[in-house]
Amino acid sequence: MSIINNIKNIRVPFFSTFKAYFDLGTTNTRIAVKKKGVVFREPTYLGYNAKTKEYMFFGTEAKTIQGKTPDFLTIVRPITNGILADFDAEVSFLRNSMDTAIRPYLEQFSLIKPPIHAVAATPSISTEIERKAVEESLQKSGCTQVTIVERALATAAGCGFNIFSHEPQMVIDLGGGLLEISVVSGGGIVGQRVLKTAGENMNKLIANYTYLKHGIVLGENTCENIKIELLNFTDEELNVTVRGKSLETGLPKSIKLKTSDVREALISQFHHVIDATRELIEASQPEVADAIFKNGIALTGKIAGIPGIEQYFHQELKIDTYVVEHYADATIYGMMRLDQDNETIYKIAAPTY
């Protein structure tokens, strides 16, 4: 039996590879398999048990227990602002994710397992060393070959643009840890502004707001839910009752929050995005600025799910703005799309040393 198992685990380098795509986002990790589509979407969270010295909780489970763990359990976030910050945690997370997401597909190869070729996107602000760390984390998780690509270009391809044409397109990726405003043309980035205050920072702003205005301490997951449930840029005024800890008594306390409260708490953050976008357009070549006005602005990232966000951008910038169809998965869709198109994905490879 063990001989059969050993044979099953043999990897032959010249055998056709098994292609998988990785979007290692700050908040969410997405994995796709060539010709199958996205097979994994989970929060990039782990629970570390200091007693047993092992990672015990992964993804949604780890995120759900955040704020409710005993002392010996720590919630770990391996990706910070789009950059791999905790190598060992990321390897553990990737191994676990690949077990769930990729193994079922590998099982179909009964005798010889094909080597896994991973394509992963990293933000352009990452250094060669940081990209190398992503490459090594994937290799350590069982991938034989790793190609690192420019994230903003993959995202633009996921919006449906021909990123190799010399027609500049502006894409704003509103993620959890990074807010990337990019102008893409001719297979490269012609201008970019990156803000490290993104979706997760909004949760912190809500926590600060309720603390100062209502004297209540709210957990991170509660603040995220408030943002998702209440925030919109339409005329709709919603409200929810949330429970936290009173600053005065230390006892549970409930407050009612409205959409306008959340807008007030987050408006400074949205002003930053608008200012950075305006600045980028102003710094662009006249032809590029003209193309942006003509082609409009594409919004991606899960924050683009805020109702009416395109109207808000349009109102502030006086440029047509729209949310792309697969806004939450644009990066990973882009990688798949470029690999299907005669493997043009290699044209957007980012160097590692």
Ligand SMILES: Nc1ncnc2c1ncn2[C@@H]1O[C@H](COP(=O)(O)OP(=O)(O)OP(=O)(O)O)[C@@H](O)[C@H]1O
């Ligand atoms: N329906 C929603 N409306 C608004 N925001 C949402 C919604 N669902 C999730 N979010 C927020 O979107 C953010 C996560 O976005 P996304 O998954 O695009 O980030 P990411 O790809 O993991 O991060 P990054 O690309 O910045 O590294 C979180 O801050 C989350 O609270």
Ligand SMILES: [Mg+2]
């Ligand atoms: Mg992202």
